[in-house]
Amino acid sequence: MQLLLTDSHCHLDRLDDDLDCVLDRAREAGVGSFLCVSINMENVQDVIDIARRYPQVLASVGVHPNEQQGREPGLDELLALADNPDVIAIGETGLDYFHSKGDLEWQQQRFRRHIAAANISGKPLIIHTRDAAEDTLKIMQEESAAEAGGIMHCFTGDWETAARAMEMGFYISFSGIITFNSATELREVARRVPDDCLLVETDSPYLAPVPYRGKPNQPAYVRQVAERLAELRETSVEDIAQTTTNNFQTLFQLN
Secondary structure, three states, X not given: OOXXXXXXXXXXXXXXXXXXXXXXXXXXXXXXXXXXXXXOOOOXXXXXXXXXXXXXEEEEEOOOOOOOOOOOOOHHHHHHHHOOOOEEEEEEEEEEOOOOOOOOHHHXXXXXXXXXXXXXXXXXXXXXXXXXXXXXXXXXXXXXXXXXXXXXXXXXXXXXXXXXXXXXXXXXXXXXXXXXXXXXHHHHHHHHOOHHHEEEOXXXXXXXXXXXXXXXXXXXXXXXXXXXXXXXXXXXXXXXXXXXXXXXXXXXXXX
């Protein structure tokens, strides 16, 4: 299997299966590289350790916008973590007004701190946004997130949101959600995103694509995302694999 897809966003530290088996299944499906993304400080070392153990895995460090119980990192700590050679990105970070309610100034300040860490370290951002597109884009502009660039991960927004993010140099990453029956509008966005702004991901163990919906997701299933994207864009899955992997390598300067 020679596809060499890249899963641009997964949480390998949160999978229940043996990690060697998970990565073997991914390789058999044509997936050759992975970005393992941190969501809190309590597990960040596990994420970095996985990247250290497996050369095909890279790491991102940060605190998810919905995390409220764990330790809040300061700017200096984020920069120290980003200095690790296995760490290529800051995040995931962003805003989530679906799961978090009330006064969310703390969430916005966390987002600003992560953008600052990305700009200082020169490592791109992994951005999560849900029911918060306008504030997310506003803060990205105010904090000059375009300096670092990055990924709008697990994109679920409309075309206007995608276009404004791409204007700031961000890539648009699609997950298994594009295979869901309800995702009609999102599939239209997936058709329109230019080739040079396109990425694929699983967000595993969450959001398994059809036909695995409702089961734990895994990186091998990025193949199903790529196949659906190829159908939507009237191209081959091999073309999607080459395009998205090249984009990932360009963004993170891995060539």
